[in-house]
Amino acid sequence: xxxxxxxxxxxxxxxxxxxxxxxxxxxxxxxxxxxxxxxxxxxxxxxxxxxxxxxxxxxxxxxxxxxxxxxxxxxxxxxxxxxxxxxxxxxxxxxxxxxxxxxxxxxxxxxxxxxxxxxxxxxxxxxxxxxxxxxxxxxxxxxxxxxxxxxxxxxxxxxxxxx
Ligand code: FES
Numbered sequence: 106x107x108x109x110x111x112x113x114x115x116x117x118x119x120x121x122x123x124x125x126x127x128x129x130x131x132x133x134x135x136x137x138x139x140x141x142x143x144x145x146x147x148x149x150x151x152x153x154x155x156x157x158x159x160x161x162x163x164x165x166x167x168x169x170x171x172x173x174x175x176x177x178x179x180x181x182x183x184x185x186x187x188x189x190x191x192x193x194x195x196x197x198x199x200x201x202x203x204x205x206x207x208x209x210x211x212x213x214x215x216x217x218x219x220x221x222x223x224x225x226x227x228x229x230x231x232x233x234x235x236x237x238x239x240x241x242x243x244x245x246x247x248x249x250x251x252x253x254x255x256x257x258x259x260x261x262x263x264x265x266x267x268x
Contacts, residue, residue, distance in 0.1 A: 160257035167192060167252050167268040175208045175215075175226050183242060183254055184208065184215070186226055191265030194244045194254040195228040201235040215239065227262065238262075 162181040170176055170187040177184055182197045182205065197206050197215075204219035214231060215224040222233025230238050240259040244266050247253050252266070 160255055162254045162256060163247070164194070164252040164254055166250060167246065170252075175210070177208055179205070181254070181256065183256060184226070184239075185244075185252065185254070188226075188265065190263075191267040192244060192252060193227075193265050194242045195226075195239040196242065196256070196259075197239070199235055200230075200237040200239065201233070206239070229262075 162178065162183060164178065164183075164185045167187070170185055170192070172187055172189065174187050175184055176186075177197055179197075184195050184197050186193050186195065198204070199206050199217040199219065199222055201217065201220055201222050204217050206215045206217045206222075206224065208226070209216050213226065215226060215228075217223070217233065217235065220234050222235035223231040224235070224239050225231060228239030228241060241262045241264065243255040243258040243260050244264075245253050246266060246268055
């Protein structure tokens with residue numbers, strides 16, 4: 106009786122599955138690497154821009170500021186002052202360490218709550234550790250009749266806007 110030989114069958118199906126698995130694994134890895142590269146390339150090529158609010162502030166109609174008034178705009182960090190000489194605007198941020206100052210109508214001064222610097226309403230320093238007066242900002246009346254203030258443009262003091 107002839108002896109039956111049991112030779113192992115070629116594992117074509119298993120080999121194909123293993124090869125297919127490694128091909129898919131490789132393609133998956135390449136896809137992840139490509140996606141990561143695309144993300145970093147997009148971040149690298151995107152402009153590195155800070156979107157800050159405009160330094161130009163629309164302070165509204167001059168009529169809304171009574172004569173001899175000092176009005177703090179907390180959002181923009183400026184005072185709009187209506188003096189008998191005209192309108193002007195000074196920064197409300199203390200020149201010492203950057204605290205927001207406050208108008209004290211009972212004393213007629215601008216005071217810093219942090220370390221006690223005091224300023225006249227025209228920004229002149231009275232006392233305290235602040236090294237400089239409060240800056241004057243360029244102020245004008247727009248074509249629509251609104252008071253405009255450019256916080257990025259400090260100017261020489263005593264430049265009043267007459268309306
Ligand atoms: S921050 Fe105003 S006095 Fe120091």
